[in-house]
Amino acid sequence: MAVLSGSRRVRMTPFTQGVEAAGVKGYTVYNHMLLPTFFEDVVSDYHHLKNYVQVWDVACERQVSIKGPDALRLMRQMSPRDMSKMAADQCYYVPISDHNGGMLNDPIAIKLADDHYWLSIADGDLMQFALGLALGQGLDVEIGEPDVSPLAVQGPLADNLMARVFGDVVREIKFFRYKRLAFQGTEFVVARSGWSKQGGFEIYVDGSEHGMPLWNALFEAGKDLNVRAGCPNLIERIEGGLLSYGSDMTRDTTPIEAGLGKYCNSPDDYIGKSVIEAQKQNGPSKQLRPISISGAGDLPSPGMGWTVMSGSKQVGLIASATWSPDFETNVAIGMIDRDYWDAGTTLTVDTGAGTRSATVLDKFWI
Amino acid sequence: MAVLSGSRRVRMTPFTQGVEAAGVKGYTVYNHMLLPTFFEDVVSDYHHLKNYVQVWDVACERQVSIKGPDALRLMRQMSPRDMSKMAADQCYYVPISDHNGGMLNDPIAIKLADDHYWLSIADGDLMQFALGLALGQGLDVEIGEPDVSPLAVQGPLADNLMARVFGDVVREIKFFRYKRLAFQGTEFVVARSGWSKQGGFEIYVDGSEHGMPLWNALFEAGKDLNVRAGCPNLIERIEGGLLSYGSDMTRDTTPIEAGLGKYCNSPDDYIGKSVIEAQKQNGPSKQLRPISISGAGDLPSPGMGWTVMSGSKQVGLIASATWSPDFETNVAIGMIDRDYWDAGTTLTVDTGAGTRSATVLDKFWI
Incomplete structure (x- = not known):
């Protein structure tokens, strides 16, 4: 395979320095940003992920920030999930569709406040859809991409490593919930989530300047845990049925066709509802x-x-x-x-x- | 630099088979699709481009198709250029901004009919912005990405090569105008345009199945013209001042700051107009x-x-x-x-x- 050429357009991340020092051998591009694909090789990375703990540069999971008096209104238009039951510390997987039910993205929604959500996106500029919807309706909401870069800690030893850096309180974080925890005096959203089935966390590093200090702290703390740099692993994610937007489903796919019917329960008149509800009733083809x-x-x-x-x-x-x-x-x-x-x-x-x-x-x- | 890992999400193009056979050595990813960055090396490619003719796989310039009774209405909202003067065979460079003047893309708009436009986009999912605007306002318009893949023919010998495949009529195509010309019985939009200053054409190949037959026909016809596979060349495009969205300008840049004021002349109330007009008057910072x-x-x-x-x-x-x-x-x-x-x-x-x-x-x- 040919090499990947660099440019400002294909963005480096706050952790790229660490990723390169760890000997990354393959990249893909995801949300106009570098995403490592393997370090030693995909099989060795896989065995290590299942037995130890890895630190993943998933900064490419960019955040679409939706903030303002109409934030919840816009979320209700886009989300097929019932937003009224979302707790203040909760993360929701929300497949987002167009008016024909065609999927546009499948982000994790994170509720930061009643009037502030992040959508932690799969590959695709969902920011542009949210912005178009908001401008088209004159909604009172600010939509942007903040300087927030997720760093994932994944693997069976993830709790042990995270506890050493953020304290034992991390063990209390429930699945798809978050706590705001401090690292060197700055609080980050720390959620129990991540794109593997081995357990772990995603730290939403707020401010690029905190990237390498946190990366280095995790590696320093995890020496005896055999911590390594890793990345979403092709083998493990297929074994676990973790879907990749753009590969397994596209705008030609509805959430029902993607097997995501359980996330489509909103009583609101969200975009694509009529198609999605009909498929739920009759079954997809x-x-x-x-x-x-x-x-x-x-x-x-x-x-x-x-x-x-x-x-x-x-x-x-x-x-x-x-x-x-x-x-x-x-x-x-x-x-x-x-x-x-x-x-x-x-x-x-x-x-x-x-x-x-x-x-x-x-x-x-x- | 590390290798680029493949997946369906990072799409191959209708010409990838030809690009690989021609010995591509570097890729970038652009609109979720492979874009070659060099073949022999950037300097050799550059000298060849300036002296002969190259065929470029620029399928990654995806088309956002805007079609329907409200197509022009939506175009007028997005375009800072006066759409009322656009001829039936014309292409317009249109920097598109948000409500603060922040650039979202800088596509080429192609007028196919009074109620049908393509936006041939730079790197970014402008389709999602157009779709959001349309759904937010309930516009009567269909927005999608057709199976259309541009193939560029660039260099001083481009007219000669194109004339051999499409006929001498190509010589009559004016800059940023197009004609519908047949290849093996199928008509394509053929415009005098392209991301170099060496002259040439872009063929909007409508239907992936036509990709390799056209690629092969161009190479067969151009043997004595020293035709080669090429791609947008880093050196030549900087020399010529061709801007790269995502590198030279981003959502933090207005069209005026990008030096694109001459493309901002619309009398309509397009998105971002107040900021853009004020900067035109007062000068940007x-x-x-x-x-x-x-x-x-x-x-x-x-x-x-x-x-x-x-x-x-x-x-x-x-x-x-x-x-x-x-x-x-x-x-x-x-x-x-x-x-x-x-x-x-x-x-x-x-x-x-x-x-x-x-x-x-x-x-x-x-």
Whole structure:
């Protein structure tokens, strides 16, 4: 693969200095910002993540700040989740759609105050959608991207490492809740969340100048825990069924098709509701499924996606697939047509380098 | 620099197969899509571009299609240019801003019909802004990203090459105008435009399946013209003062600060007008300028930008800079404070690898 050329447009993060010193070997670009993809190699990173603790530069999870008297009104328009029940210290996963139910992003909403929310976004300029909606209606709300850069601490030893830096109070943070905790005199939102199934936290580092001091403090505190620099891991995230907006779903996908119906419960007249509610009632015509693909660890990358066939008929698309050392199969996420999505259905996948048999499963691996 | 990891989210283009076969060595990511950055090396690519003809995969210039009875109404809200004078075959450079004048993108608008426009965008999801504005106001307009991928033909021999594939009629296309021309029975918008100062065309390839046939036809037809695969060239675009949204200007920049005042002449009440008109009247407090930096070709990349100093005072920022073999200086684009932007002003630049002297110029090099 070719090298990635740098520019101001493809932004470095407050942690890039640490990431480079740790020997990052691969990047992707996410929200116009560098996101590491592997350090030692994807398999070694994976085993380490499942056994120890990693510090992840996920500054690319940019925050869309929505603040002002009409903040909740705008959130209610965009969110398919019932915003009235959101607690003051809560984080909500909110798939956001257009008027046809087509997904525009799947951020984590963080309630900072009754009139102030952050949307911690997947790859895509959701800020522009929020801004357009607000300007189009003349809402009294400020929308911007603050200098806030999440740093994730993930892995089974995450609680131990975090307690050494932020105190034992971190152990009390519940899943998708946050506390405001101080590091060197500055308070940050610290949530129990993160894009792995190994447990851990996301620290919303407010002010780039705090980036490297916090990075260094975590590595200093975690020497005997075998802490390493890491990043979202392709294998682990497919095993756990963590969806990637832009890969597993796009604007051509509704939240129901993405299997996110449980997050669509708002009584408000949110954007896309009529389509989403109808699909909830009648069932979608296709939906994401865990797929096991035959063979050993010799699959190429799915690139723009592999077609899934039943006989000579295309019945789906797989955008995420890789070999799982722990489950000893090729783990995959595929969008499968309704008549073929039952667990146990056997299909074939055209990988571009040969055809493989594939089986629809009833649940992800972990 | 680390390698770029692939995924469906970082999209391949209809021309990626040709780009890879041509030996691309560097990529960036632009609108969630691969954009080549160099083939042989940036300097060799530069000399070739100025002497022959290149075919560029600029599929990442995605089209935001705005179609319907309210299309012009929405365009008038977004565009600082007077849309009433736009001819049926015309392309307009339109810097688009928020309500504070902060730039959101600087696309080329293409008028396809009275009720249908494309915005050929710089890096950023302007589709989301247009969609938000339309939904917020209940406009009768469809907004989407069609399967249209620009292919640029750039360089002094571009007319000759294009004439061989599309006929001599291409020679009649005026600057920033287009004709609909057929390739193998399918008509494409072919405009005299492109992100170089060497002359040439952009072909808006409508339908991915036409990508490689057209790519191959251009290379077949241009063998004796020394045609090569190329891409926007860092050196040539700085020499020519072609601005890069995200690098040279951001949402913190107004069109006036970017030196784009001549494109802000709309009599309509477009978004950001009050700020932009006031700056036009009073002059901005900072503005982009061509800057010559001392030394030989030993500068690092400006990364997130170099501070520009006058004595001990910061008076600007340089985000784009590189060595120019033809002009034998380091060419740069910098945002410079009003009191220091006069041509001839001598400043210093902190490159992170030493301080250099710099001079503000009155015009770009070409």
